[in-house]
Amino acid sequence: xxTGTKKQGxxxxxxxxxxxxxxxxxxxxxxxxxxxxxxxxxSTLEIINSQMDLWSIERLGKCLLSSNLLSIILDYNKFxxxxxxxxxxxxxxxxxxxxxxxxxxxxxxxxGSKLGxxxxxxxxxxxxxxxxxxxxxxxxxxxxxxxEFAENQGKDKPTNLLQDRRSPPQQVLQGFKKNEKxxxxxxxWVIKLHLDDNGIDGRGKEGERGVLxxxxxLTYLIKYSDHLREIDLxxxxxxxxxxxxxxxxxxxxxxxxxxxLHIIVTPQISSDIFRSIWENSRKFGSxxxxxxxxxx
Numbered sequence: 515x516x517t518g519t520k521k522q523g524x525x526x527x528x529x530x531x532x533x534x535x536x537x538x539x540x541x542x543x544x545x546x547x548x549x550x551x552x553x554x555x556x557s558t559l560e561i562i563n564s565q566m567d568l569w570s571i572e573r574l575g576k577c578l579l580s581s582n583l584l585s586i587i588l589d590y591n592k593f594x595x596x597x598x599x600x601x602x603x604x605x606x607x608x609x610x611x612x613x614x615x616x617x618x619x620x621x622x623x624x625x626g627s628k629l630g631x632x633x634x635x636x637x638x639x640x641x642x643x644x645x646x647x648x649x650x651x652x653x654x655x656x657x658x659x660x661x662e663f664a665e666n667q668g669k670d671k672p673t674n675l676l677q678d679r680r681s682p683p684q685q686v687l688q689g690f691k692k693n694e695k696x697x698x699x700x701x702x703w704v705i706k707l708h709l710d711d712n713g714i715d716g717r718g719k720e721g722e723r724g725v726l727x728x729x730x731x732l733t734y735l736i737k738y739s740d741h742l743r744e745i746d747l748x749x750x751x752x753x754x755x756x757x758x759x760x761x762x763x764x765x766x767x768x769x770x771x772x773x774x775l776h777i778i779v780t781p782q783i784s785s786d787i788f789r790s791i792w793e794n795s796r797k798f799g800s801x802x803x804x805x806x807x808x809x810x
Contacts, residue, residue: 546559546577546581546582546583556582556583557582557583557584557585558583558584558585558586558587559581559583559585559586559587560587561574561587561588561591562587562588562589562590562591563589563590563591564591565591565592566591566597568596568597571593571597571600571601572600574600574601574604575600575601575603575604576604577604578601578604578605578608578611579604579606579608581610582610583610583611584610584611584612584613585611585612585613585614585615586611586613586614586615587613587615588601588615588616588619589615589616589617589618589619589642590617590618590619591616591619592619592620593616593619593620593621593625594620595622595624595625598621598625598628598629599628602628602629602631602632605632605635605636605638606632606635606636607635607636608635608636608637608638609636609637610637611636611637611638612637612638612639612640613638613639613640613642614632614638614640614641614642615641615642616629616642616643616646617642617643617644617645617646617708618644618645618646619646620646620647621643621646621647621648621652622646622647622648622649622652623647623648623649623651623652623655624652625646625648625652626648626651626652626653626654626655626656627652627655627656629641629643629656630655630656630657630658630659630660631659633656633659633660633702633704634659634660634663634702637703638704639703639704639705639706639741640704640705640706641704641706641707641708642706642708643656643708643709643712644708644709644710644711644712644746645710645711645712646711646712647712647713648709648712648713648714649712649713649714649718649720649724650714650715650718650720650724650725650727650728651718651720651724652712653709653712653714653728654724654727654728654731656709657707657728657731657732657735658731659702660702660704660707660735660739661731661732661734661735662731662734663702664702664734664735664738664739664741664742665734665737665738667738667739668737668738668739668740669738703741704735704739704741704742705741705742705743705744706743706744706745707742707744707745707746708744708745708746709745709746709747709750710746710747710748710749710750710778711748711749711750712750713750714728714747714750714752715750715751715752715753716751716753717751722753722755725752725753725756726755726756726759728756729752729755729756729759729760730759732745732760732763733759733760733762733763736760736763736764736766736767736775736777737763737766737767737770739772740772740773742773742775743773743774743775743776744775744776744777745775745776745777745778746777746778747777747778747779747780748778748779748780749780750779750780751780751782752779752780752783753783754783754784754787757779757783757784757787757788757791758787760777760779760791761787761790761791761794764777764791764794764795765794768794774795775795776795777791777795779791
C-alpha cells in the first residue's frame with residue numbers, strides 16, 4: 515500500500531504503520547483535517563492490517579473530529595477497549611461519515627455499546643463488523659438504539675412511511691435527512707449491517723436467552739425500518755427459534771410493503787426455515803413490478 519496524488523472522490527490509503535515515522539502520521543492527519551481547504555478532497559480512508567500504536571490511534575481519532583471523510587476502512591487491525599474508545603469519540607456527532615468498516619478487528623462484547631452509541635450519534639449508515647467476537651451481549655448493545663429508533667419511527671409516524679418508501683436507493687445512500695448546511699442528520703439511519711462470524715449463538719455465557727434477546731430487538735429493526743436494506747448474520751448459529759422469529763418478522767415487513775431487505779443467515783437450521791427466509795428476503799419489489807408490467 516502507498517500514498518499518492520488522488521482525484522476527487524478517490525480513496526486515501528494509509529500505508530502500513532511499520533513503514534511510517536511518527537511525523538508522517540502527523541502530516542497525514544493534518545491533511546485530513548483541512549476540510550476542503552486542499553486540492554485533494556479525500557473521501558475515503560483505508561488503514562488495513564497495520565500495527566498502529568496508541569499515539570497513532572489518538573492522532574487518528576482527533577483528525578476524525580474535523581475531517582471531511584465519507585468512508586473509513588480499518589479492517590484487520592487489532593483494537594482493545596482503549597483504542598475503540600478513542601475511535602468512537604472521534605466519531606461523536608459526525609455528520610459526514612457514512613461508512614465504517616471494522617472487520618476482523620478483535621472487537622469483543624464491550625465494544626457493542628460503544629459502536630451503537632457512535633451510530634446513534636453520527637450519520638453512519640453502513641456498518642461492517644464481520645469476523646469479530648461481539649457475541650450476543652455485544653450485538654444486542656449495538657443494535658438496541660438502532661432497533662428502538664426504528665420501532666418508534668414505525669409506530670409514531672405511520673402516515674409518513676409511504677412518502678419515505680418512494681425515495682430512490684441513491685437518495686437513501688446520500689443521507690436520509692439534510693440540515694441547512696447540507697450535512698447528513700445524525701441518527702441511526704442504518705442501511706447495511708454486517709455481523710457475520712461474531713459468535714452470536716447460544717454457546718456464550720448468555721446461553722440461548724442471549725440469542726433470543728438479540729433476535730427480539732432485531733425483529734423490531736426488520737419490521738419497522740424502511741431504511742434497512744441488508745443484514746448479514748452468516749456464520750452465527752442462531753438456532754431454530756431465533757430463525758423462526760426472523761422469518762416471521764420478514765413476513766410482517768413484506769405485508770407492510772416496506773423496501774426489500776436482503777438477509778443472510780447460517781444454513782445450520784432446518785432447510786424449510788432457511789429456504790423461507792431466503793425467499794422472503796428476495797427482491798419482492800422487482801417481482802411485483804414484473805407482474806404489473808405483464809398485466810398491462
